[in-house]
Amino acid sequence: MEKQWNIEKIQQVLPQRYPFLFVDRVIDIDRENSQITCIKNVSINDYFFEGHFPGNPVMPGALIIEAMAQSGILLYSALKPEQSKKNPDYLLGTVDVKFKNPVKAGDCLLIRTKKIKLTETAGIVESRAEVNDRLAAKGTLSFGVVFFKED
Amino acid sequence: MEKPIEEQKVKEELRELIAEIAELEPEEVTDDAIFTDDLGVDSMMALEIVAKIEKKHKVVIPEEKIPEITSLQKVFDMLKALSGK
Numbered sequence: 001m002e003k004q005w006n007i008e009k010i011q012q013v014l015p016q017r018y019p020f021l022f023v024d025r026v027i028d029i030d031r032e033n034s035q036i037t038c039i040k041n042v043s044i045n046d047y048f049f050e051g052h053f054p055g056n057p058v059m060p061g062a063l064i065i066e067a068m069a070q071s072g073i074l075l076y077s078a079l080k081p082e083q084s085k086k087n088p089d090y091l092l093g094t095v096d097v098k099f100k101n102p103v104k105a106g107d108c109l110l111i112r113t114k115k116i117k118l119t120e121t122a123g124i125v126e127s128r129a130e131v132n133d134r135l136a137a138k139g140t141l142s143f144g145v146v147f148f149k150e151d
Numbered sequence: 152m153e154k155p156i157e158e159q160k161v162k163e164e165l166r167e168l169i170a171e172i173a174e175l176e177p178e179e180v181t182d183d184a185i186f187t188d189d190l191g192v193d194s195m196m197a198l199e200i201v202a203k204i205e206k207k208h209k210v211v212i213p214e215e216k217i218p219e220i221t222s223l224q225k226v227f228d229m230l231k232a233l234s235g236k
């Protein structure tokens with residue numbers, strides 16, 4: 001089984017695209033422990049820095065949460081590949097995240113996401129976002145997976 | 152040996168937990184109300200209920216058993232079986 005996914009594979013799994021794709025690479029898939037590790041390279045060229053904030057490029061916390069949520073979808077796909085192939089809709093449910101340190105242009109954001117509970121139609125995951133072993137944010141997210149009936 | 156008072160307490164705690172997640176009043180969560188049809192509990196809420204029960208009671212509810220817990224009574228029965236009481 002593959003342990004890493006490049007951006008081509010990520011785009012087969014995630015429905016998000018520019019300007020809303022916040023995972024660049026999956027560097028480790030640990031199926032045994034139901035855990036995935038992803039990276040998002042934060043560049044001064046990222047469009048959100050234009051306004052957040054002029055002269056002080058800090059990655060918005062809401063987008064760190066989005067990166068965590070996207071890593072949750074990637075984890076779902078790694079653990080439930082057959083379901084993921086049906087291209088369901090993923091809906092974020094609850095978010096309980098604490099922010100510890102700012103993420104700035106030039107940082108490589110490492111996102112580790114672990115299953116708490118996962119079924120075919122919903123998931124709860126625990127996620128930590130770090131830069132060089134320094135915690136940026138951590139918390140718990142839940143999401144629903146909705147399949148549309150085929151005609 | 153049966154411990155009816157303790158069981159009643161656990162059941163009332165479960166009722167409150169389910170009511171909180173489903174955004175209902177505890178009295179609306181009757182023992183046999185069906186989560187999906189009567190209480191509007193979706194798959195995400197069901198998972199939240201399971202995760203909170205696991206944390207509080209230090210048990211593991213297998214994912215394949217989740218579809219079987221369709222009412223407060225069924226949650227209670229499963230918890231009782233898992234706790235070995």
